[in-house]
Amino acid sequence: MECTVNHARAHSHEMRLLTGGVDLFAAMVVAMDAAQHEVLLETYIFAFAGAGADVAHALMRAAQRGVRVCVVVDGVGTGELPAVWADQFAQVGVQVRVYAPAVGLGFWLPSRWRRLHRKLCVVDTTVVFCGGINILDDYLDPHVQGLLTAPRLDYAVSVRGPLVVAARATMAQLWSRIEAVRELRSQDLGSALDALRGAKQRLHLPARGETxxxxxxxxxxxxxxxxxxxxxxxxxxxxxxxxxxxxxxxxxxxxxxxxxxxxxxxxxxxxxxxxxxxxxxxxxxxxxxxxxxxxxxxxxxxxxxxxxxxxxxxxxxxxxxxxxxxxxxxxxxxxxxxxxxxxxxxxxxxxxxxxxxxxxxxxxxxxxxxxxxxxxxxxxxxxxxxxxxxxxxxxxxx
The missing domain is CATH 3.30.870.10 (Endonuclease Chain A)
Structure with missing residues (x-):
């Protein structure tokens, strides 16, 4: 089910309600296939079976056209990507980062329970997708690696308007912080400082209003x-x-x-x-x-x-x-x-x-x-x- 709302006022938003991965992934693929400059994606789970592969292929098509494609997955929800997909992403230029990788017994420390659980995707500062839906086929049960008899019930929205800039800013800020940590670990202090400067930029969210x-x-x-x-x-x-x-x-x-x-x-x-x-x-x-x-x-x-x-x-x-x-x-x-x-x-x-x-x-x-x-x-x-x-x-x- 989709519901589209158009607002005529200045600084208004156009919103669509998306039910399940069926609606969301189709809309994301259309947006990614039209991308000209940038695709940013954050997700807790990225599963490549079924409909998840459709999103993965759309990301690769965008990268092959020269679009900057940056993906962040959670270190517990997803972990390291399957080798075959990691190789394909690397070959076409899809950049992937893992948020707080779960390494050894450190995961059991309460300080490591702070996960990346948000699901955001911004395409060309034109549209943002936000909701509860992981990149996971509606019928896939990851707990038993089987199929569900009915689709998982979940929702997302797509939004066009000033909100997109705010979403892009928070995603870029997180990317900069992850890059800074990577550079520090590689002892590249200059690059780390550059990344930290980007991460420290104050995030300006839209003022209170309708959206x-x-x-x-x-x-x-x-x-x-x-x-x-x-x-x-x-x-x-x-x-x-x-x-x-x-x-x-x-x-x-x-x-x-x-x-x-x-x-x-x-x-x-x-x-x-x-x-x-x-x-x-x-x-x-x-x-x-x-x-x-x-x-x-x-x-x-x-x-x-x-x-x-x-x-x-x-x-x-x-x-x-x-x-x-x-x-x-x-x-x-x-x-x-x-x-x-x-x-x-x-x-x-x-x-x-x-x-x-x-x-x-x-x-x-x-x-x-x-x-x-x-x-x-x-x-x-x-x-x-x-x-x-x-x-x-x-x-x-x-």
């Missing part, structure tokens, strides 16, 4: 995404729908949802039912009782994996991005969300989420939850305690 790029990092934007959520939830009057693959919000964000429900706002949460990881799924269930007691409706998505990180409020405000509502995203990872005040886009996203709830999800019954067995209660409590202990190890307050 914003909201970042989370460990320097200047530590809590921007969470604050944006809390502010929008606090201003809600009628309806909130949040879809989050990993859901374990901190006290303040949880309180904002509870207060909204108690003042009569209809609050619906779409969470994983067919889960990818046991621990975060069971930890999230530990929170269900408090939320449902306040009137929050909780739906677990069983049609396939839920990977979305989106929200719609009052049919006017929406966010689409990479940030889950859990400690990993809100405290540690680099994340990027697009936030917009746009009724047409918000209602298109809301319609898609309502369809997913009605056709692919099951509502959690409060009575059945309260009367679940002691073993289930113990597992939920243990999972929650382990997740909180992990946060404690990072030295963060949540």
């Amino acid at each position: 914003q790029l909201v970042l989370r990092d460990n320097v200047r934007h530590r809590a921007h995404i969470e604050r944006t959520y809390r502010k929008a939830i606090g201003a809600s009057r009628q309806d909130i729908i949040v879809a989050s693959a990993y859901f374990f919000p901190g006290l303040r964000l949880r309180r904002a949802l509870l207060m909204a429900a108690r003042r009569g706002v209809r609050v619906r949460l779409l969470l994983q039912g067919q889960y990818e990881y046991f621990l975060p799924y069971r930890a999230a269930r530990q929170l269900y009782g408090q939320l449902m007691a306040a009137g929050v409706e909780i739906y677990e998505y069983h049609a396939s994996y839920l990977h979305a990180k989106v929200a719609v409020i009052d049919g006017k405000w929406l966010t689409v991005g990479s940030s889950n509502l859990d400690p990993f995203s809100l405290l540690l990872a680099r994340e990027a969300n697009v936030v917009a005040h746009d009724a047409q886009m918000a209602q298109a996203l809301q319609a898609s989420l309502v369809s997913a709830i009605e056709q692919g999800a099951v509502r959690v019954d409060p009575h059945a939850y309260l009367h679940r067995g002691w073993r289930e209660r113990a597992v939920d409590a243990l999972a929650s305690a382990l997740l909180r202990f992990g946060v404690f190890l990072t030295g963060k307050r949540y």
Whole structure:
């Protein structure tokens, strides 16, 4: 499904809502095939099977035309590229960097849990793609190297307008920092200083308005995404729908949802039912009782994996991005969300989420939850305690 919105005002944005890799990868390939100067791509996972290969080939075609192509993948989500693809990229000039490579036992240090989780792509400062979708085929299950019976549920947006410059700036800044580290390791101090000068340029994001790029990092934007959520939830009057693959919000964000429900706002949460990881799924269930007691409706998505990180409020405000509502995203990872005040886009996203709830999800019954067995209660409590202990190890307050 695609929804296109055109704004006639000066400094306006043209936005498209993209559902799944089917929509996103097709739009990215078209943009890359039209690129004349530059393609920048950041992703947590780059899997080359299926539709992921379509994106890889589009990157190579652009590089072969002389377009500057820079790709950053996460050291845990992707790691080193498969040798055959790394060779092909190198031959045509696609530059690839690995963010914080996972080397040895160092990965288990809490300081190494800060990952590149955002999914951004900028083409020629003309268009930016932002969302929760990795370069991963909708039907590919990377955990068992098999195929899903139904596509993964996830969203992205493409945006044209001033936001593209901000996205390009933050991506260029990260690239410069990675290059500086590479040069320092090779003891090329001159090149390292040049790269650091580029990385130190202050990042100017668009002023508050109808469409914003909201970042989370460990320097200047530590809590921007969470604050944006809390502010929008606090201003809600009628309806909130949040879809989050990993859901374990901190006290303040949880309180904002509870207060909204108690003042009569209809609050619906779409969470994983067919889960990818046991621990975060069971930890999230530990929170269900408090939320449902306040009137929050909780739906677990069983049609396939839920990977979305989106929200719609009052049919006017929406966010689409990479940030889950859990400690990993809100405290540690680099994340990027697009936030917009746009009724047409918000209602298109809301319609898609309502369809997913009605056709692919099951509502959690409060009575059945309260009367679940002691073993289930113990597992939920243990999972929650382990997740909180992990946060404690990072030295963060949540």
